[in-house]
Amino acid sequence: MAARVLMKAIHSLRSPGVVGAALSCNGHTFSSAAAAARPAAPSVDAGVNEKILNVPLTQPDYFRLSELFTVKDLFEARVHLGHKKGCRHRLMEPYLFGSRLDVDIIDLEQTADHLQRALNFTAHVAYRGGIVLFVSRRRQFAHLVERTAQECGEYAHTRYWQGGLLTNAPVQYGPGVRLPDLIVFLSTLNNVFQTHVGIRDAAKMNIPTVGIVDSNCNPSLVTYPVPGNDDTPVAMELYCRLLKMTINRAKDKRKRMELLKGI
Amino acid sequence: LTCSSGRTVTACIYSLAFPLQLLSRQICVSSAAWRKNLAAAGPEKFSEEYIKKQVEEFNIGKRHLANIMGEDPETFTQEDIDRSIAYLFPSGLFEKRARPVMKHPDLLFPKQTAVQWGEDGRPFHYMFYTGKQAYYSLMHDTFGKVLALEKYQDSMRNKGLFTKDTRQMSLTGSRWLLKEELEELLVENISDHDYTRFLQLMERLLSMPYCAMEEEFVQRFRRQLEVQSSKQEIPAVQHDENGVAFSQAEGRRKTAKASIKLRDCGTGSITINGKSYLLYFPVLQDREQLMFPLHFVDMLGRFNVEASVEGGGHCAQAGALRLAVSRALLSFVSAGEMESMRQAGLLTPDPRVKERKKPGQAGARKKFTWKKR
Numbered sequence: 001m002a003a004r005v006l007m008k009a010i011h012s013l014r015s016p017g018v019v020g021a022a023l024s025c026n027g028h029t030f031s032s033a034a035a036a037a038r039p040a041a042p043s044v045d046a047g048v049n050e051k052i053l054n055v056p057l058t059q060p061d062y063f064r065l066s067e068l069f070t071v072k073d074l075f076e077a078r079v080h081l082g083h084k085k086g087c088r089h090r091l092m093e094p095y096l097f098g099s100r101l102d103v104d105i106i107d108l109e110q111t112a113d114h115l116q117r118a119l120n121f122t123a124h125v126a127y128r129g130g131i132v133l134f135v136s137r138r139r140q141f142a143h144l145v146e147r148t149a150q151e152c153g154e155y156a157h158t159r160y161w162q163g164g165l166l167t168n169a170p171v172q173y174g175p176g177v178r179l180p181d182l183i184v185f186l187s188t189l190n191n192v193f194q195t196h197v198g199i200r201d202a203a204k205m206n207i208p209t210v211g212i213v214d215s216n217c218n219p220s221l222v223t224y225p226v227p228g229n230d231d232t233p234v235a236m237e238l239y240c241r242l243l244k245m246t247i248n249r250a251k252d253k254r255k256r257m258e259l260l261k262g263i
Numbered sequence: 264l265t266c267s268s269g270r271t272v273t274a275c276i277y278s279l280a281f282p283l284q285l286l287s288r289q290i291c292v293s294s295a296a297w298r299k300n301l302a303a304a305g306p307e308k309f310s311e312e313y314i315k316k317q318v319e320e321f322n323i324g325k326r327h328l329a330n331i332m333g334e335d336p337e338t339f340t341q342e343d344i345d346r347s348i349a350y351l352f353p354s355g356l357f358e359k360r361a362r363p364v365m366k367h368p369d370l371l372f373p374k375q376t377a378v379q380w381g382e383d384g385r386p387f388h389y390m391f392y393t394g395k396q397a398y399y400s401l402m403h404d405t406f407g408k409v410l411a412l413e414k415y416q417d418s419m420r421n422k423g424l425f426t427k428d429t430r431q432m433s434l435t436g437s438r439w440l441l442k443e444e445l446e447e448l449l450v451e452n453i454s455d456h457d458y459t460r461f462l463q464l465m466e467r468l469l470s471m472p473y474c475a476m477e478e479e480f481v482q483r484f485r486r487q488l489e490v491q492s493s494k495q496e497i498p499a500v501q502h503d504e505n506g507v508a509f510s511q512a513e514g515r516r517k518t519a520k521a522s523i524k525l526r527d528c529g530t531g532s533i534t535i536n537g538k539s540y541l542l543y544f545p546v547l548q549d550r551e552q553l554m555f556p557l558h559f560v561d562m563l564g565r566f567n568v569e570a571s572v573e574g575g576g577h578c579a580q581a582g583a584l585r586l587a588v589s590r591a592l593l594s595f596v597s598a599g600e601m602e603s604m605r606q607a608g609l610l611t612p613d614p615r616v617k618e619r620k621k622p623g624q625a626g627a628r629k630k631f632t633w634k635k636r
Contacts, residue, residue: 143407155391157390159399162394165392165394172394
């Protein structure tokens, strides 16, 4: 029973009211073959379904993510350290606290606020069974990011980005492929210090993005930018840990809601 | 108006006399345009149920075949199947792959990757969106092992138990997988660059001191080298009724085949196809070729040669006999002399054969007369 409701809920990720029919949103079509085999009362399930999806939207911090980190934690993980003044990107100036000995310092109060919003959004996406794709083109942290994605049950891409990955997906992977519902960039630059192609492609395909923007990155086109350091191992481990905890929390909450409402 | 090969739609506006031909355009849609573009479809995809059905049919057919041949269906192996098919459907076709064959469907149908995502659309593999999930996950696992070994090394160093002389894996007699073999293992296409990177990572894993801990993982990607026996096969010394030692050997050159019996008698007589060698080889050069191996080991008067030779011309037959005599001599000669014989080129079969004639030329190399204009 709980599994049935789960399947129905996942199928109607974007539009909670419609159940069973072939949905088409943002160019992805997913038809539920299993829906045809389920003859049980759809109206009761639809009501329960709606409640499951709408209850988290009632409160601002439903998943209590503000308990996960403090500004002091960010400071100890050296998230405030940016690059030198010469590498500074013009659009990052609002996020900088200042510079000390030519090194840009990122404003941790703004970072905390942005991070809170980004984690909240990630939690909601994971709660609704969305696909989260972790992207990072830094060789140093590729293994860490992939391991994080494996442990959350989500997906990772820390390798060479093929051009038509998002924009030409039905041709590359086969018809009926489902694209990610959220892309998390743990570093928005690629190996030649240019903006990662995935940011532009995600914007083209209407996929929201969360991105850790350092002081030499371009924060435009990222839906939820999080100004912070992306070069230190401590900082990367902090981000990975926080993301893993939010996603696991959201998924556990979802399972519990289904069991509660299912009864 | 109708086209010979299909429908025609005539878009004719005016029915005037002369300009009719200019204004009316026949949009002829021939049946060729309705047919699917077979080349663009790509290789045929077989569904899982189809292959399962084929496997069932193969198993039933195997039992029927065993009954037809009057053998036990339980112990009917693939060799028996091949034998029975060759008996029941004899084929004179030269192309082996065009002959009737009955094999297990797994061997006949190419391996394909199944659908990569579940009912809800979520892909099964966490690296699905990279495109090369099997290859990249292999790289990830290998690198994970490298990191684990480094951590183990550090812990040993902390305890003070770090030693460089640990058990090393034996890598002699094996080689790394070829690129085609790796592609087959991963069921995925990889580029040369990817393959090189994979080998570099494995070499890095092997360069670490405690790599013996990951032996079984590494051995999965190594293949045994075929043992090449480059040793000379010495023919066995036999004894006939009178107790005389003799050895038999064969030799080939161009299209000539020779087989000889070398007897340790004492006389130096040589008989070829029943005739004396003086009569069979009137040319001195051929007799020299025949004598050379015996002269080289200074055993000219010791042996009796009984030879039979067929095919080729007189030089080819002489060369074949020379090789056969050298091989037969190996059983009567020491290892050092064998080595010197090998270095003299007596034991090497001559690989030269007649080169084929090519079209557009008079012979193998001779061209037709070149005319400037």
